[in-house]
Amino acid sequence: MYEQIIKRLSFFDGIDILEPLIKTHFRDRIALVSSFGAESAVLLHMAAQVDRDIPVIFLDTQKLFWETIAYRSKLVDLLGLTNIRIFKPDEDSVRLLDPNGELHKTDPDMCCSIRKTQPLQEALSGYDAWISGRKRYHGGGRANLATLEEADGRLKVEPLARFTAADLKAYMDHYQLPAHPLVAEGYRSIGCIPCTVKGGTSDNPRAGRWAGQNKEECGIHWTVNGQPVRLAKSN
Secondary structure (H helix, E strand, C coil), rough: CCCCHHHCCCCCCCCHHHHHHHHHHHHCCEEEEEECCCCHHHHHHHHHCCCCCEEEECCCCCCHHHHHHHHHHHHHHHHHHCCEEEECHHHHHHHHHCCCCCCHHHHHHHHHHHHHHHHHHHHHHCCCECCCCCHHHHHHHCCCCCCCEECCCEEECCCCCCCHHHHHHHHHEEEEEEEEEEEECCCCCCEEEEHHHCCCCCCEEEEEEECCCCCCCCCCCCCCCCEEHHHHHHH
């Protein structure tokens, strides 16, 4: 469905790939998904240069650091973003599957599913394309990340796929973008409180996510018809 767009634009990065997609190919049909995490400011700044009214989807898992919520407010004000869309887990799903708030201890994949993957599927309804901030240098399943690909019937856009840690730092320094407050405390990748610890390296910044578990991704990027791959395989 999107072969020609992929062929034409996959060699571009950053704002050069965002501008034609946001302004021409998917006008009013594209959204940016942001965690407002350790490296989020770069992509949000780029998108704001193109269109400050772009829908920015934020998944409030209800287990986030308060610093992340505060950082979100700071960046929204700084960048002039006008269309932040906050999605939370379905109350019935939480009540049935995680009544004590400890599902992450026994079934982290299901916890991520009800708190992130399912809300994201709802959030993306009506959009033909969405923008993510993943990078190849994070390693693991992201090492061969495509800048553009079709997934679950939508075009998925990764403007920072080829950016390195040095590229991100240079960009933030140049535009004087504020860092997430937890970065100074030693967090290189920031998700939910129960599944995030300090640590990581420049080569593996996500080492502090789900530390000690056989898990590297929350599942929103690895789906089959909206179902997290790991859960789909177990059914």
